[in-house]
Amino acid sequence: MMNQAPARALISRRAFEQNIDVLRQHTDAKLMAIVKANGYGHGVELIAQWAWEAGIDWLGLAQLNEALALRQTHTHGHILAWIYAPGANFQRAIEQNIDLSVGSQWAIDEISAAARASGRAARIHIKVDTGMTRGGFDLGDLPDVFEQVKALARDGIVEVVGLWSHLSCADDRNGDAVTDQQVARFEQARAYARQAGVDIELCHLAASAGILWHRKTHYDMVRPGIVLYGLSPNPARASGHDLGLEALMTLEADVILTRDVPPGVGVSYGHTFVTDHHTRLAVVPVGYADGILRHASDKLSVTANDQQAPIRGVVCMDQFVIEAPQAQAGDTIVLFGPANNGYLTADDWAQKTDTINYEIFCHLGPRIARIPVE
Numbered sequence: 001m002m003n004q005a006p007a008r009a010l011i012s013r014r015a016f017e018q019n020i021d022v023l024r025q026h027t028d029a030k031l032m033a034i035v036k037a038n039g040y041g042h043g044v045e046l047i048a049q050w051a052w053e054a055g056i057d058w059l060g061l062a063q064l065n066e067a068l069a070l071r072q073t074h075t076h077g078h079i080l081a082w083i084y085a086p087g088a089n090f091q092r093a094i095e096q097n098i099d100l101s102v103g104s105q106w107a108i109d110e111i112s113a114a115a116r117a118s119g120r121a122a123r124i125h126i127k128v129d130t131g132m133t134r135g136g137f138d139l140g141d142l143p144d145v146f147e148q149v150k151a152l153a154r155d156g157i158v159e160v161v162g163l164w165s166h167l168s169c170a171d172d173r174n175g176d177a178v179t180d181q182q183v184a185r186f187e188q189a190r191a192y193a194r195q196a197g198v199d200i201e202l203c204h205l206a207a208s209a210g211i212l213w214h215r216k217t218h219y220d221m222v223r224p225g226i227v228l229y230g231l232s233p234n235p236a237r238a239s240g241h242d243l244g245l246e247a248l249m250t251l252e253a254d255v256i257l258t259r260d261v262p263p264g265v266g267v268s269y270g271h272t273f274v275t276d277h278h279t280r281l282a283v284v285p286v287g288y289a290d291g292i293l294r295h296a297s298d299k300l301s302v303t304a305n306d307q308q309a310p311i312r313g314v315v316c317m318d319q320f321v322i323e324a325p326q327a328q329a330g331d332t333i334v335l336f337g338p339a340n341n342g343y344l345t346a347d348d349w350a351q352k353t354d355t356i357n358y359e360i361f362c363h364l365g366p367r368i369a370r371i372p373v374e
Ligand SMILES: *Cc1c(COP(=O)(O)O)cnc(C)c1O
Pocket: 034, 036, 062, 166, 206, 207, 208, 209, 223, 224, 225, 226, 227, 233
């Protein structure tokens, strides 16, 4: 018999398909499913496979190393990677048919050298900074960049597949002026490409917030991340549920031990919680090493026997304690899941721990089993 993991993230395929349907109602552009950071903690192989089966033939991963790892099993479809450092194995990337973002002169130089060495054209997406002030060429550098890549393309060293950028304030109700300016700069970047005679197959700018709230940012392809997983990029503006999305993940764990205690008992490191009545405590076998933030200590609750059972004392590395009068060893408790099931949501966890839903998912560690359901 298989040894069941004590903590499990159940990942719903039905919810995934529902979210893809919602996305397709928002845009006619091609979809690039963003599956970086282990598919936002959901399991990259699983999500990549489901995306492929839903007809999505573009995947985006941040690090080149993540892209190369996924390529071992995901041999079909396009994969774009945009994070790597000087000295990265670009030859392997080219040979493994990974599309590369290019946003600096050193990257052009190293990638074209690798393409020459491998005898194959590197597929590149030119990255322009339109206002995020992070990665990508300055707009003013683009005329020169396009002249360079045009010459490289003529020699079969590169194939210019895309021109792209990233929005900084698309989720913000008061961010429209910034988004408009970013779109104007992106338009200027496209104009430079046209003037240089560089043909761009795919212009792409929008992530989840652009998809939901700025249609003019859609261009040829969009790059949904958080919405694929059923959460809103800004729950204060519209919750996932308002948007018709459903969270894929239900995070559950088994109670491993209960203990009945009198009043006056201190719980966990530092005794930040002391019981004030006779009660039952239960031990849950996940902790901050699994991504259950220490900030959740004494603040959040889990669902045990259809009731909210508060976390008592500090969250430890591998376990935490709840107060759950009806709990028994072997009971399954739920930390968070889809809205409207009586569970707290990842948004609730984010709010109570001063972070965003993205971070709640990305922290989830490798000891949590990812289990596809439906
Ligand atoms: C992470 C990321 C995305 C997806 O962002 P969401 O807000 O999750 O949709 C898209 N594009 C880039 C460049 C990213 O880094």
